[in-house]
Amino acid sequence: MAAWQPLHSLSTTAWLAAGFLSLALLHLLCCSPPVTQHAVFTPLLQFANTTFSSLSSSGRSFSCDYSEGRWVWAPGRARRYNATACGVKEGQDCLRNGRPDTGYLDWRWQPAAAGCPLQAFDAAAFLDAVRGRHVAFVGDSMARNQAESLFCLLSAASPHRVVHRDPDAHRRQFMRWAFPAHGVTLSVYWAPYLARSAGKSENYSMPYNLVHLDAPADRWAANADTMDVVVLAAGHWLLNSAVYHNGSRVIGAHAHPELNHTDIGYAAPLRQAYRTALERLSSSSGGRRPRTVVLATFSPTHFENNRMDDPAACARKEPYRDGEKELNSVEEELRSIVVEEAEAAAARRNAGDVRFEVLDVTKLAAMRPDGHPGPYMNRDPFAHGARERMQTDCLHFCLPGPVDTFNEILQQILTKRRW
Ligand SMILES: *[C@@H]1O[C@H](CO)[C@@H](O)[C@H](O)[C@H]1NC(C)=O
Ligand SMILES: *[C@@H]1O[C@H](CO)[C@@H](O)[C@H](O)[C@H]1NC(C)=O
Ligand SMILES: *[C@@H]1O[C@H](CO)[C@@H](O)[C@H](O)[C@H]1NC(C)=O
Numbered sequence: 070m071a072a073w074q075p076l077h078s079l080s081t082t083a084w085l086a087a088g089f090l091s092l093a094l095l096h097l098l099c100c101s102p103p104v105t106q107h108a109v110f111t112p113l114l115q116f117a118n119t120t121f122s123s124l125s126s127s128g129r130s131f132s133c134d135y136s137e138g139r140w141v142w143a144p145g146r147a148r149r150y151n152a153t154a155c156g157v158k159e160g161q162d163c164l165r166n167g168r169p170d171t172g173y174l175d176w177r178w179q180p181a182a183a184g185c186p187l188q189a190f191d192a193a194a195f196l197d198a199v200r201g202r203h204v205a206f207v208g209d210s211m212a213r214n215q216a217e218s219l220f221c222l223l224s225a226a227s228p229h230r231v232v233h234r235d236p237d238a239h240r241r242q243f244m245r246w247a248f249p250a251h252g253v254t255l256s257v258y259w260a261p262y263l264a265r266s267a268g269k270s271e272n273y274s275m276p277y278n279l280v281h282l283d284a285p286a287d288r289w290a291a292n293a294d295t296m297d298v299v300v301l302a303a304g305h306w307l308l309n310s311a312v313y314h315n316g317s318r319v320i321g322a323h324a325h326p327e328l329n330h331t332d333i334g335y336a337a338p339l340r341q342a343y344r345t346a347l348e349r350l351s352s353s354s355g356g357r358r359p360r361t362v363v364l365a366t367f368s369p370t371h372f373e374n375n376r377m378d379d380p381a382a383c384a385r386k387e388p389y390r391d392g393e394k395e396l397n398s399v400e401e402e403l404r405s406i407v408v409e410e411a412e413a414a415a416a417r418r419n420a421g422d423v424r425f426e427v428l429d430v431t432k433l434a435a436m437r438p439d440g441h442p443g444p445y446m447n448r449d450p451f452a453h454g455a456r457e458r459m460q461t462d463c464l465h466f467c468l469p470g471p472v473d474t475f476n477e478i479l480q481q482i483l484t485k486r487r488w
């Protein structure tokens with residue numbers, strides 16, 4: 070399959086540049102060690118000409134396309150929960166951490182499609198739609214960001230309890246919550262490659278990741294049969310240095326030339342990681358309840374001057390306006406791969422017991438440079454004055470924040486159609 074050929078058209082320099090950026094990104098993606106890398110990302114990558122068809126616009130699934138649109142001023146729209154009270158990761162609790170401006174909470178997403186306003190999140194309706202079900206998020210820290218948003222949105226409206234939360238607050242690899250009144254379980258499994266991985270993803274002092282693309286990561290795969298709704302989100306880690314395996318065979322590497330393996334880039338491994346995950350979720354559904362698999366597309370970062378340690382890296386106070394910000398070629402490609410793999414899985418799977426949906430958030434997330442913690446990933450970051458270099462998060466979103474909109478769209482996906 071072409072997906073496994075090395076992409077000779079892309080220069081090694083580009084991979085290396087992407088590798089340096091991603092090295093620096095690790096402090097956000099993983100365990101928050103001190104920032105040591107300056108990153109300069111050179112967008113040398115060729116522009117991928119992709120067709121933006123999506124399941125949602127093809128008419129095969131639900132009828133509204135929420136992927137295109139604009140953010141419109143809506144005071145008070147998004148102050149729906151107290152993130153401290155629902156226990157979100159501290160690095161994303163921007164209000165607690167002292168972020169002084171709150172205008173980023175006052176926007177709602179207005180889809181471009183006529184007759185398709187995006188309804189505000191309705192916790193009671195969401196819980197009704199997933200009554201008796203296990204809703205699982207699987208993927209990188211953006212999957213966790215969205216899962217924590219969903220927990221906060223739901224817990225503000227219904228009795229709940231924490232079933233499990235990893236004791237190491239910096240890692241949070243597995244969490245589970247219960248909503249007993251509706252018999253709903255909500256889980257999040259950290260699996261940055263979806264596939265089985267070791268090395269840097271487990272231990273930051275390792276030089277690279279070791280990824281087994283033929284095997285889904287153990288923890289979520291072991292529980293896959295219990296999952297009724299699965300939201301998959303991965304992509305950022307694929308830009309990191311890694312050696313990729315199929316069984317015991319090395320297929321290639323990315324951004325790690327020291328080992329002399331062929332650099333296979335990030336696109337082919339991402340595709341294969343999704344295929345392996347979707348195969349796991351397509352199997353073993355016989356005789357069980359129908360399953361919905363939702364593939365969330367790539368959520369871009371906003372390190373505006375490509376500096377990871379600049380307190381002003383994402384200092385904007387408002388969303389981008391329509392046309393102000395275009396996706397770069399990597400973001401477009403990472404988004405397209407997910408859309409294409411969802412379509413391919415849907416085409417392979419005509420029997421109605423697993424449905425595949427795309428949660429296409431790339432555009433709406435790209436337009437929200439104002440919604441990240443920035444330096445407010447740490448508590449009161451300017452208490453001792455401003456420094457030239459500070460830890461800055463322009464990847465995840467503040468909670469509450471724009472990621473709540475991901476869950477508004479998820480709600481539409483889950484309620485527009487019968488089980
Ligand atoms: C992309 O490909 C389509 C069809 O092959 C073509 O019509 C379109 O002009 C191309 N777009 C760009 C930006 O190259
Ligand atoms: C949010 O909850 C925390 C802890 O429960 C509490 O200390 C804080 O005052 C609350 N904040 C607001 C704005 O209500
Ligand atoms: C992480 O890796 C380093 C270097 O390889 C090693 O010394 C250390 O023991 C590892 N830590 C854990 C917790 O495995």
Ligand SMILES: *[C@@H]1O[C@H](CO)[C@@H](O)[C@H](O)[C@H]1NC(C)=O
Nearest residue numbers: 073282283315316318320341
């Ligand atoms: C992995 O190896 C198996 C068995 O040798 C082979 O059938 C499969 O096509 C390989 N997959 C990839 C993605 O290389």
Ligand SMILES: *[C@@H]1O[C@H](CO)[C@@H](O)[C@H](O)[C@H]1NC(C)=O
Nearest residue numbers: 322325326327328329330331
């Ligand atoms: C990679 O290739 C270089 C040059 O041929 C060689 O010196 C080096 O030992 C090789 N590294 C590994 C890990 O095989």
